[in-house]
């Protein structure tokens with residue numbers, strides 16, 4: 001099934017859309033058709049998740065003596081596992 005990820009140029013909303021023949025991609029937030037198709041989710045997001053896991057593990061290790069910071073790290077980890085990547089990931 002051809003599911004594509006789009007980022008709206010109008011409101012920066014990112015969403016996945018099942019594109020069938022004749023489907024016109026429209027932002028569900030602002031109905032704009034000014035969309036940017038993101039690179040196919042899977043290869044990119046698995047790499048991103050692996051990076052996020054390493055970062056979370058490092059953060060946990062660094063703050064393991066502080067309970068409150070550990071809770072913050074856990075919250076960050078949950079956020080990083082959300083299905084949507086950050087608005088504009090920049091690779092160095």
Ligand SMILES: [Zn+2]
Nearest residue numbers: 008011027030
């Ligand atoms: Zn939009």
